[in-house]
Amino acid sequence: MTGRTPPARAPHDDDAAVRLAGVQVAAPGGPILLDGVDLYLTAPRVAVVGENGSGKSTLARAVAGLAEVTAGEVAVHGVDAVRDVKALRRTVGMVFANPAAQMVMPTVREDVELTVKALTDDAGRRLSRAEVAARVDAALAEHRLTDLAERPCLSLSSGQAQRLAMCSVLVGAPRLVIADEPTSLLDGRHRRIVADRLLCGAERGEFQLLLVTHDLDLARACDAAVWVHSGRVERHGPAAETVAAYEAFLDDAVARELA
Template identity: 35%
Template sequence: MGVTLDIENVSLTLDGRAILRGVTLRGDEARIGIVGRNGSGKSTLARVIAGLQSVDTGRVRIGGIDVARDRRGAIRTVGILFQNPDHQIIFPTVDEEIAFGLRQLGQSKTEAAEGVRAILARFGKAHWAGAAIHPLSQGQKQLVCLMSILAMRPALIVLDEPLSGLDIPTRMQLMRYLDRAEAQLIHISHDPELLAGYDRALWITDGQIAEDGVPDRVLPAFTAEMQRLGGMDDIADLAG
């Protein structure tokens, strides 16, 4: 089991649109999958869990830490891996990118440098030391983001569609890295196949939890509904 994730009655409206509607979730499973259509609110929920998005009502606690109110505690407890690494990476070299998070934890330059060397060695990427990030492939950039998170040793990692847009071999390689992660994972995706075998699955629709339970029940129900919608002639219903 991982740390306890406690989401209590979270609601959020942005630009006059209700994005999340009274979402409540409590769990400590090691692998939790959250599935939903584009526009269902799942990516916003990912940011809320990571403490990056404030809410109108409710609160999120991870291991007892209120991620919205205790930013230092949140940084130590939860990391997030976004869909596009270019939206996450802020430094020009691999070393600087990984060291940034360690410095946020209060480590000295010397301590952070040692942490960088350790995580690169752990992933067999010692030759990336000092390397520029811009020539790396999308999958390699995503790996830099993952190493940056794992170097901080968070208890929980939120995955917000980080495998979208990657080719099959790269996706498989990153999944192996993620499967070996000691942290609890909350994996958000529109692809139910990526969440098969998880401990728990939730289906988000219109900012609410439609189904919550074992993946063998929740994921087929989601797939059946998506196939039903896909078989309709009115494309207006597919705008979400």
């Protein structure tokens, strides 16, 4: 559908939550991808699980303002995600499965610097060159990228590139980090590095994490989980219980296939 009239006001009752009310997302001229989604997410770490094509990535993209919401309301930490996309960009950071999709500058340092140059100080002033350089250096050190600072982004391994993508997102201090299969292309070492940084950062209260994943061990490490099935929320609750219910569904589906 097109020509949607946005709601006059998104719900702002909780500035530390993600809320979806009656959300529908339809492909242009195609099927409905999400239908009637109602969620209120306050847990520090929320996993989103479901089969391929279930709508879990569409849900993440709707929260990030990357998918057109054709009905309903989305509010992210007090920001209307449908009407105020500019404010949403300052509130949400997104880490994709393929880091090449978000590396836009020639070198590692320049890619991190691009985010930092858009930041302001507590008085709303742009950062000085010295402040930008200091923040970039600190971020590179935190993510063990200092030795790669002058390397071309396209020369990085998959693991290094994902660490850069995560660094470039986190240096902007988003209130919500959405990670869509951030470990799917990584080896075991980098999988642990990326997963630990995201999970521990959210646990420390640096940001809220919305983690889309097929890795059910990773999902269980979260505080809450959302199981998406056929464009609807099948279950939402504590991660262990929700993942267990999803696993039971998968076991039944496999048993039927093999019968």
